[in-house]
Amino acid sequence: MASDQVLPPLPQQFKLIQHHMRTAQEHEKRDPVVAYFCRLYAMQTGMKIDSKTPECRKFLVKLMDQLEIMKKQLGDNESITQDVVGNAHIENYAYKMFLYADTEDRAGRFHKNMIKSFYTASLLYDVLTVFGELTEENIQHRKYAKWKAAYIHNCLKNGETPSSGPLGMETEFENEDDVSLPQSSDSNNLVADMPSSDLSNIQTPTADHPPSNFSTIQIPPGAHAPANTPAEVPSTSVLPSTPTIQPGPQNIPIIDPSLYSIASQGEMHLTPEDYARAQKYCKYAGSALQYEDVGTAVENLQKALKLLTTGRE
Structure with a gap:
């Protein structure tokens, strides 16, 4: 190893x-x-x-x-071996950590494992830069995760109750360089004090849309994390919480009938990049099915089918 x-x-x-x-x-x-x-x-x-x-x-x-x-x-x-698949893997993992932490935050459950999830998500958005420039959505996620990790950590350290969500941060959240994570011994303790065992049986949020009033951060559609991505167990000692946000009803898109007829019109000449993108959509669809999210699965499969049959997205 x-x-x-x-x-x-x-x-x-x-x-x-x-x-x-x-x-x-x-x-x-x-x-x-x-x-x-x-x-x-x-x-x-x-x-x-x-x-x-x-x-x-x-x-x-x-x-x-x-x-x-x-x-x-x-x-x-x-x-x-394939950058597109690797990029999707890291992005999905970071997204799951981010969404778990954000849901805990909005429910008023402030604890070390939630802080670590925000913290780890911010690090993984850094890691995504090995594949190229970050999307605007990922840049915003990274900024927000860094801000939240530092803010909640400092509140709990000082015996204060953090505010849920992005309220009060809009004016502070202009420059990522202004966001500082805990440093020195505090930063080490933030990570070292938290369990790192594989806790993949923990149920994590399955909502496709961000919680309400999530005005400054946009979660990319269809960015599902693999089901075996471990989440951190919430602490048993938490502050009073508000009800957990429940996912809304699924909207299953109508399948475009033209996609079936296009497939019989002749063989497409696809580039390696086309195949890689189609694999990415199929990977997203498979991850969505693990969450029983039929709508997102169908949407991504249609994107893959359209790309494979027309050469266009």
Whole structure:
């Protein structure tokens, strides 16, 4: 296992990636794909920070070796071999962590595991940059998750009751650089004090739409997380809560009859990118079915069928 390869101590210059490395370690067995891309992000970021200082270079070389071992071990996993699938895997995982934390927040259930879910989601949105520029939605998710993790952590630390949702943050939420996560020992305790066991039996929210009054953040449609993505168990000691938000009725889209006739008009000449995008839609559809979300499954399957039969989305 990659975790058996002992890395040198993290150089002080790489403090910025310490929690991405910790997240990789926590997901070593729970979700190796997440662990792999967290380390890949850490290596790419570390190279930009300092690749010449002896201790930094030594760390990066060992990290590269670790990544090579993982890549061989996961060689038959499409999330590793195909960027589109890997991007969808990390995005879905981050989305599930984000939605779980946001639902807990809006229900007034403030606890360490909810903070960690916000915190981890923000780190995973960082990791998504290994695939290219973030979408506007993911940029907003990352900003909001960072803000919430720091805000709720500080409130609980000071014995204060946090406010649910984005209320009171609109004027503060203009620049991501202004959002600071807990630092030093507080930041370490934030992560270290929380359980990291695989708790995949925990029921997480299945709503496709964001909670009410979620004015500044938009959740991308159809971005379902795999069912085996572990969530953190809520603390048994929580503040008084409001009712949990329930998912609304499913809207199943009508199947376009023209898609069936198009398929018989001749063979399409598709590019590798077309096939990759079609796989992404099928992956979203499969994840949606795990949540019994027929509407989103049908919608994504129709997108895949249209792409495969017309070459257009």
